[in-house]
Amino acid sequence: MFVMFAKRHIISIRDFSKEEIDYILSRSEELEVYARAQPLRGSEKKSDLLEGKILANLFYEPSTRTRFCFETAMKRLGGEVINLSSTEASSVAKGENLADTIRIVSGYCDVIALRHPQEGASRMAASFSSVPVINAGDGAGQHPTQTLLDLYTIKREGLLDDLRIALIGDLKYGRTVHSLAYALSLYGATLFFVSPEALRMPDEIKLDLKEAGAEVFESVDIKEVIKEVNVLYVTRIQKERFPDPAEYSKVAGTYRIDTELIKENEDVIIMHPLPKVDEIDAAVDGTKNAKYFLQAFYGVPVRMAVLSILLGK
Amino acid sequence: MRKKMKKELKIVPIKNGTVIDHITAGQALNVLKILGINARTDAVLSVVMNVRSKKMGRKDIVKVEDRELKPEEVDKIALIAPNATINIIRDSEVIGKHSVYLPKSIEGIISCANPNCISNAEKEPVISKFITVSENPPRFRCVYCERIMEDVSGSL
Ligand SMILES: Nc1ncnc2c1ncn2[C@@H]1O[C@H](COP(=O)(O)OP(=O)(O)OP(=O)(O)O)[C@@H](O)[C@H]1O
Ligand SMILES: [Mg+2]
Ligand SMILES: [Zn+2]
Numbered sequence: 001m002f003v004m005f006a007k008r009h010i011i012s013i014r015d016f017s018k019e020e021i022d023y024i025l026s027r028s029e030e031l032e033v034y035a036r037a038q039p040l041r042g043s044e045k046k047s048d049l050l051e052g053k054i055l056a057n058l059f060y061e062p063s064t065r066t067r068f069c070f071e072t073a074m075k076r077l078g079g080e081v082i083n084l085s086s087t088e089a090s091s092v093a094k095g096e097n098l099a100d101t102i103r104i105v106s107g108y109c110d111v112i113a114l115r116h117p118q119e120g121a122s123r124m125a126a127s128f129s130s131v132p133v134i135n136a137g138d139g140a141g142q143h144p145t146q147t148l149l150d151l152y153t154i155k156r157e158g159l160l161d162d163l164r165i166a167l168i169g170d171l172k173y174g175r176t177v178h179s180l181a182y183a184l185s186l187y188g189a190t191l192f193f194v195s196p197e198a199l200r201m202p203d204e205i206k207l208d209l210k211e212a213g214a215e216v217f218e219s220v221d222i223k224e225v226i227k228e229v230n231v232l233y234v235t236r237i238q239k240e241r242f243p244d245p246a247e248y249s250k251v252a253g254t255y256r257i258d259t260e261l262i263k264e265n266e267d268v269i270i271m272h273p274l275p276k277v278d279e280i281d282a283a284v285d286g287t288k289n290a291k292y293f294l295q296a297f298y299g300v301p302v303r304m305a306v307l308s309i310l311l312g313k
Numbered sequence: 314m315r316k317k318m319k320k321e322l323k324i325v326p327i328k329n330g331t332v333i334d335h336i337t338a339g340q341a342l343n344v345l346k347i348l349g350i351n352a353r354t355d356a357v358l359s360v361v362m363n364v365r366s367k368k369m370g371r372k373d374i375v376k377v378e379d380r381e382l383k384p385e386e387v388d389k390i391a392l393i394a395p396n397a398t399i400n401i402i403r404d405s406e407v408i409g410k411h412s413v414y415l416p417k418s419i420e421g422i423i424s425c426a427n428p429n430c431i432s433n434a435e436k437e438p439v440i441s442k443f444i445t446v447s448e449n450p451p452r453f454r455c456v457y458c459e460r461i462m463e464d465v466s467g468s469l
Contacts, residue, residue, distance in 0.1 A: 119430050119431065120457025124437060
């Protein structure tokens with residue numbers, strides 16, 4: 001497949017066409033053999049694709065899993081990693097502005113992964129960087145590699161072309177579901193939004209999705225849609241969103257996924273951006289429906305693909 | 314004096330200059346702000362607010378004497394007054410009339426309504442930037458945080 005992949009940075013999923021996303025997903029598939037742990041001696045699949053390249057992980061907010069995942073992806077392709085931890089970052093942040101830090105650090109590395117508490121930080125950083133910038137999460141804004149790994153999981157399950165997906169939980173504040181819904185609209189997916197009344201998908205985002213051609217349904221009840229979908233994408237409902245703790249317990253209970261619910265649709269797969277707290281019953285973890293740990297693993301090949309594409313490999 | 318004013322909208326007839334008509338009621342002062350006209354100006358100005366209008370119910374009008382405002386100067390007015398018309402006056406006659414068009418992108422002028430947007434960070438060397446996603450009603454997407462802003466009159 002030949003695709004003009006002209007983007008120098010990965011800032012927001014909105015910047016990408018469907019063809020560019022497809023290209024990243026197919027690169028992820030090619031690189032997946034190098035992503036796995038190598039248990040058998042002699043049968044290792046080793047890659048030196050990114051040998052001599054350095055990734056700078058700039059994390060101004062704690063996020064162990066995303067940072068580990070980027071580090072693993074880089075190292076499995078033979079590259080190296082330098083890290084600015086969140087505590088170091090906060091002391092940097094007290095004095096120097098982000099623009100200057102980026103100008104300096106981009107002189108020390110070949111690519112930057114940036115996690116920052118302010119929305120739009122990566123877009124700004126990209127304009128000051130001499131090397132590619134990957135947005136690893138900006139406040140309540142975008143987290144494009146999460147969206148890509150969600151898409152990759154759906155693709156690996158063979159469901160991307162005829163997708164009927166329920167996005168469940170906090171659809172108002174949850175950034176992952178906004179970007180994911182947008183990306184899925186490019187694939188003509190049918191979207192079911194399932195949330196408590198107070199946490200519904202914002203109107204402006206629904207308008208956006210409809211403009212992009214997505215078919216959208218809304219419900220407050222999972223049972224109403226469970227038979228209609230092939231994917232349940234579950235997100236956390238945060239206690240802080242509810243002034244009344246009793247109200248929270250009541251609502252959260254209604255959206256909990258358990259083995260009883262899965263009986264209504266035995267083929268449905270369950271995804272979650274993790275970390276999960278109690279929105280999925282532990283008994284679900286061992287079922288064939290649960291894909292969220294696999295989904296977390298898929299972050300490695302997807303980030304490998306992103307790193308290698310940005311580094312021209 | 315008062316009687317005369319009541320009868321006609323043309324409170325202050327001007328010989329040469331620009332009349333910005335059909336401004337969304339209440340936005341005249343924001344129009345001046347966008348045009349960069351402030352208290353230090355020496356331009357002869359008249360501002361009329363909340364007058365009756367057949368087309369709009371109520372409207373504001375701004376008249377600037379001896380200055381013919383250029384389209385690129387006035388288009389930004391569309392941010393808050395999408396129905397404004399610009400009338401160029403010469404020798405007391407209207408010799409040109411045009412509408413305002415929202416620019417495709419807007420740099421500076423308005424600030425993002427999201428307090429946590431990097432474009433509002435004081436210590437960063439960054440200027441706000443918005444992409445126009447729809448003209449009427451005006452809607453803008455912040456290039457940085459990607460939030461949509463609808464009413465920008467409070468963010469000038
Ligand atoms: N010499 C002038 N001095 C001051 N204001 C003027 C002068 N000539 C016209 N205007 C004002 O400029 C605006 C446009 O004038 P015009 O004669 O085109 O009115 P109109 O026919 O009502 O136009 P429209 O269809 O745009 O409402 C009006 O608000 C009018 O009062
Ligand atoms: Mg008139
Ligand atoms: Zn913003």
